[in-house]
Amino acid sequence: MRWVALDSGPFGAALATELGLRSEGGAPVRILAVVGSVTDRTRTQLARTETALGARWVDLDPADPDPDRVVAALRAAARENATVLGVRVAPAPATTATGTASACDPGTAARILRCLSEVARRAVAEVCPGGLYASGGDVAAAVTAALGADGFAIETEVLPLAVAGHLVGGPHDGLPFATKGGLIGGPDAARDCLEHLRAAGTRRTLRATPSAG
Numbered sequence: 001m002r003w004v005a006l007d008s009g010p011f012g013a014a015l016a017t018e019l020g021l022r023s024e025g026g027a028p029v030r031i032l033a034v035v036g037s038v039t040d041r042t043r044t045q046l047a048r049t050e051t052a053l054g055a056r057w058v059d060l061d062p063a064d065p066d067p068d069r070v071v072a073a074l075r076a077a078a079r080e081n082a083t084v085l086g087v088r089v090a091p092a093p094a095t096t097a098t099g100t101a102s103a104c105d106p107g108t109a110a111r112i113l114r115c116l117s118e119v120a121r122r123a124v125a126e127v128c129p130g131g132l133y134a135s136g137g138d139v140a141a142a143v144t145a146a147l148g149a150d151g152f153a154i155e156t157e158v159l160p161l162a163v164a165g166h167l168v169g170g171p172h173d174g175l176p177f178a179t180k181g182g183l184i185g186g187p188d189a190a191r192d193c194l195e196h197l198r199a200a201g202t203r204r205t206l207r208a209t210p211s212a213g
Helices: 010-018 040-053 067-079 106-127 139-146 189-208
Strands: 031-035 056-060 084-089 131-135 151-159 162-168 176-180
Touching: 031 106, 031 139, 031 189, 040 084, 040 189, 056 067, 056 106, 067 084, 067 106, 084 106, 106 131, 106 139, 131 139, 131 189, 139 151, 139 176, 151 176, 151 189, 162 189, 176 189
Parallel strands: 031 084, 031 131, 056 084, 131 176
Antiparallel strands: 151 162, 162 176
């Protein structure tokens, strides 16, 4: 009996896992995520990826965005065989009279974005992901530019206002890519995007691997 999946999203990813599909060298397809949003909805979504996918997240300190520390932590997670790993911005401490966190000033926001872009550039080269997820504001544009891509081609909508496709141009041309805003989707939105990328990365690897015989 042969199972055939018509869904390229979460069901396809789950089926690929159950069938034991692996990338070249026998390792599961790894997904890298770069998340700049600090909304409560984003935090809820990322927490769901930890329980559902075993995602490993490295917190970037908004007061001291250090790409060296973040990349080292991602490298360590990869050595421990994490298949979903990424960087997220830690929430800033509450500083207003009402006890809520104040928004980043433009200078801090620019430093965070530069750090996320540098992390993406170095981490893609070092951990060799089969898919890349970006979320929050200008993160997708900054990350694609840092990777030397002209942009990304949209192939599908994973969920309303969350799109997926692949990078176009540069050294990572064709790398599966997905993006959404920090306020988009319910609790499972990030998980669905990551599972879509895992399925896309598996298909890409299978096409690139010569068949035996």
